[in-house]
Amino acid sequence: MASPKTELNPDSSISLPPGIAVSGAPASPFARRAHPEPAHPYRTPFARDAARILHTRAFRRLAGKTQVFTRLPGDPPGDHFRSRLTHTLEVTQISRTLARALSLNAELAEALALVHDIGHPPFGHAGEKALDTALQAHGLSFDHNLHALRIVTWFEERYPAFRGLNLTLAVREGIVKHSRDYSAAAHPELAEYFLDRFPPLEAQLIDLADEIAYLTADLDDGLDSGILSLDEVREAVPLFREFHDATKCSYPSAAPRLAAYEALRRLLDALVTDLMDAVRARVAALGATTLDDIRRAPTRLAALSPEMEALRASAKKFLYASLYNSPGMEDLHAHAEQVIQQLFAFLMADPGLLPTDHQAQIPTEGLARTVADYIAGMTDAYIEQLWSRCGGR
Numbered sequence: 001m002a003s004p005k006t007e008l009n010p011d012s013s014i015s016l017p018p019g020i021a022v023s024g025a026p027a028s029p030f031a032r033r034a035h036p037e038p039a040h041p042y043r044t045p046f047a048r049d050a051a052r053i054l055h056t057r058a059f060r061r062l063a064g065k066t067q068v069f070t071r072l073p074g075d076p077p078g079d080h081f082r083s084r085l086t087h088t089l090e091v092t093q094i095s096r097t098l099a100r101a102l103s104l105n106a107e108l109a110e111a112l113a114l115v116h117d118i119g120h121p122p123f124g125h126a127g128e129k130a131l132d133t134a135l136q137a138h139g140l141s142f143d144h145n146l147h148a149l150r151i152v153t154w155f156e157e158r159y160p161a162f163r164g165l166n167l168t169l170a171v172r173e174g175i176v177k178h179s180r181d182y183s184a185a186a187h188p189e190l191a192e193y194f195l196d197r198f199p200p201l202e203a204q205l206i207d208l209a210d211e212i213a214y215l216t217a218d219l220d221d222g223l224d225s226g227i228l229s230l231d232e233v234r235e236a237v238p239l240f241r242e243f244h245d246a247t248k249c250s251y252p253s254a255a256p257r258l259a260a261y262e263a264l265r266r267l268l269d270a271l272v273t274d275l276m277d278a279v280r281a282r283v284a285a286l287g288a289t290t291l292d293d294i295r296r297a298p299t300r301l302a303a304l305s306p307e308m309e310a311l312r313a314s315a316k317k318f319l320y321a322s323l324y325n326s327p328g329m330e331d332l333h334a335h336a337e338q339v340i341q342q343l344f345a346f347l348m349a350d351p352g353l354l355p356t357d358h359q360a361q362i363p364t365e366g367l368a369r370t371v372a373d374y375i376a377g378m379t380d381a382y383i384e385q386l387w388s389r390c391g392g393r
């Protein structure tokens with residue numbers, strides 16, 4: 001049997017320098033919590049954070065939130081399409097693989113992947129856009145990273161000693177820096193999150209694991225639903241075509257569905273492998289050996305190679321045109337927009353409809369933000385019910 005060391009890192013030449021990983025030692029500044037807690041006898045701070053996230057109500061609600069689509073227009077919800085929850089679990093699997101293979105902190109990567117979509121409102125991207133539009137009328141905006149931070153620092157109430165989950169600094173910083181960099185001037189409230197520096201690689205990699213997970217999953221769900229045809233995917237996504245041809249050579253009699261799965265599996269593997277190679281090459285080119293080198297680098301270092309990035313970007317463009325914004329999906333988006341806008345208006349007009357714990361937020365947060373916070377937490381099914389109970393149609 002392989003030794004544990006060999007299992008974790010099959011080839012030490014693929015590791016990054018050990019000083020680049022975030023230290024999970026309880027005394028590490030990244031493990032700092034707003035409310036100091038004694039170290040656990042056998043769990044690291046980031047493993048505890050991953051568990052805290054997993055046990056929240058907000059995490060469980062991801063099961064009832066749309067990722068891209070959960071049903072075809074006119075159909076009841078399908079059981080096999082990705083939800084935000086299954087997408088999150090796929091991102092977590094990819095992130096753990098990346099972090100382990102690069103000798104980064106896999107427990108931190110896992111915690112960040114589990115939390116990365118926790119701030120998303122119902123109805124996927126259409127829901128987020130509609131909520132943002134509703135808030136714009138009040139001089140505010142909706143940002144799912146900042147909402148995620150509020151969930152873990154305030155809305156989740158599970159501990160008698162503090163509000164929120166009391167997560168470590170590294171996890172809170174990773175939440176704030178998921179896929180974007182905020183300016184310190186525009187966001188003085190985020191000052192403790194080192195806005196002048198890039199996040200550690202563990203956090204940077206989540207953005208790419210997210211892209212890789214949904215690119216391959218959306219091709220899969222698109223084919224499965226019949227919205228995308230095999231021919232158009234082969235035509236529009238050259239990497240898929242290459243792996244699909246190779247699969248047909250290896251398994252000439254494979255059922256079409258299995259050949260497509262195999263091509264997608266190889267595509268996912270190629271993206272992850274390219275990302276690891278590209279990160280290692282960038283770290284080596286920079287001569288980075290410490291976490292601080294990564295944080296002060298001229299750019300984020302976690303990115304695909306330029307060739308693979310071009311292929312990914314063109315595949316994503318195809319998904320926008322043929323899946324995300326396809327005619328049937330537009331009807332679902334219009335419905336999502338209508339439900340969110342109308343419910344927002346109902347709640348603004350009658351704040352008595354808000355649960356009492358949300359009403360208590362009005363004096364500090366203002367009514368519009370409070371209404372948006374309530375809506376953002378809802379599942380697709382819950383918002384539909386409340387909307388029709390309020391007279392929405």
Ligand code: MG
Nearest residue numbers: 087116117210
């Ligand atoms: Mg995501």
